[in-house]
Amino acid sequence: MPGTSTPLTAAQIRAAFKKFGVKYREVPGWETRNRAGHGAWGPVVGFMVHHTGDDAPDTADRNVIINGRTGLPGPLAQFGGNDDDTIDLIGLGRANHAGTGDPDVLAAVRDESYANYPPQPNQKTVDGNGRFYGLETYYSGKTRPKQYASMVNLAAAICDAHGWTGKSVIGHKEWSYTKPDPGSVDMAQFRRDVDARIKAVNSGTPSKPTAPTPDPSLGGLTMADINTLTEQLARIEGKLDAVKVDVSDDLTKADGATLRNDLAWQNRQAAALAGQVAGLSTALTSLAAGQGVDLDAVAAAAKAGAQAALDEKIAGAVTQLNVTP
Numbered sequence: 242m243p244g245t246s247t248p249l250t251a252a253q254i255r256a257a258f259k260k261f262g263v264k265y266r267e268v269p270g271w272e273t274r275n276r277a278g279h280g281a282w283g284p285v286v287g288f289m290v291h292h293t294g295d296d297a298p299d300t301a302d303r304n305v306i307i308n309g310r311t312g313l314p315g316p317l318a319q320f321g322g323n324d325d326d327t328i329d330l331i332g333l334g335r336a337n338h339a340g341t342g343d344p345d346v347l348a349a350v351r352d353e354s355y356a357n358y359p360p361q362p363n364q365k366t367v368d369g370n371g372r373f374y375g376l377e378t379y380y381s382g383k384t385r386p387k388q389y390a391s392m393v394n395l396a397a398a399i400c401d402a403h404g405w406t407g408k409s410v411i412g413h414k415e416w417s418y419t420k421p422d423p424g425s426v427d428m429a430q431f432r433r434d435v436d437a438r439i440k441a442v443n444s445g446t447p448s449k450p451t452a453p454t455p456d457p458s459l460g461g462l463t464m465a466d467i468n469t470l471t472e473q474l475a476r477i478e479g480k481l482d483a484v485k486v487d488v489s490d491d492l493t494k495a496d497g498a499t500l501r502n503d504l505a506w507q508n509r510q511a512a513a514l515a516g517q518v519a520g521l522s523t524a525l526t527s528l529a530a531g532q533g534v535d536l537d538a539v540a541a542a543a544k545a546g547a548q549a550a551l552d553e554k555i556a557g558a559v560t561q562l563n564v565t566p
């Protein structure tokens with residue numbers, strides 16, 4: 242989430258560095274080196290990239306960032322970027338790196354509400370030292386590829402720890418109209434590189450849970466799917482075993498007699514009904530023909546129908562059970 246955020250602790254910075262594989266060294270005393278008492282530190286809104294502007298050995302640059310220079314007390318950044326792509330942990334807390342800048346830029350970075358570049362700075366009215374982390378990279382002209390990668394990785398680690406995107410990263414030249422650093426670095430590209438790095442680390446970190454990848458040879462099913470199905474099938478098989486009855490083994494001759502009697506009774510009921518239907522049918526035919534209804538004839542027809550149906554049913558039942566009645 243873009244917005245203002247509580248500054249990271251030393252432990253959180255180390256954890257972020259570990260997650261992103263930032264190569265770093267802790268300059269002794271860094272955890273208490275800051276400009277406390279000279280203004281706020283936090284809430285923070287972003288990360289600012291600088292360069293020192295000289296090609297002196299890294300040791301000389303580092304000393305300036307730690308101790309400051311005439312008229313500008315140190316520390317001059319929280320982070321230092323070596324030629325060999327190691328990041329120095331210089332300080333923790335407020336540092337003299339951003340100076341004053343443009344409130345419109347501050348709002349745009351805080352809200353990450355701009356496209357490729359934040360608005361052109363044309364004011365120097367708000368303090369940036371309390372709102373931005375600062376990286377001083379030890380170079381004057383063009384970054385070396387490895388050094389550039391380490392700058393991107395550092396910014397990505399800090400942004401990720403805050404839930405920011407690359408849009409929370411600006412160059413000093415985007416904050417103040419009197420500053421040229423970090424020189425030739427195109428900050429829009431830098432921000433895209435930060436986003437790509439955050440995405441890469443978060444999609445490849447083994448400590449974070451990721452969705453299982455289906456094995457194409459399993460028809461799109463994962464091994465977890467197959468294990469679940471196997472387990473369910475075993476349970477269903479168990480239930481089937483429990484209800485399975487072998488009729489040929491368990492059916493005794495007595496059972497056969499009982500079944501035959503039951504079946505015969507049901508068939509007699511069915512035959513009686515069939516006979517009644519036959520008798521009624523005869524009566525209806527007589528009525529339809531205007532011949533009146535002979536009740537004796539209807540009763541006789543019903544009786545005959547019932548007997549015929551009964552004979553048929555019993556013969557069928559006997560065949561079915563294969564027993565002698």
Ligand SMILES: [Zn+2]
Nearest residue numbers: 291292413422
């Ligand atoms: Zn600067």
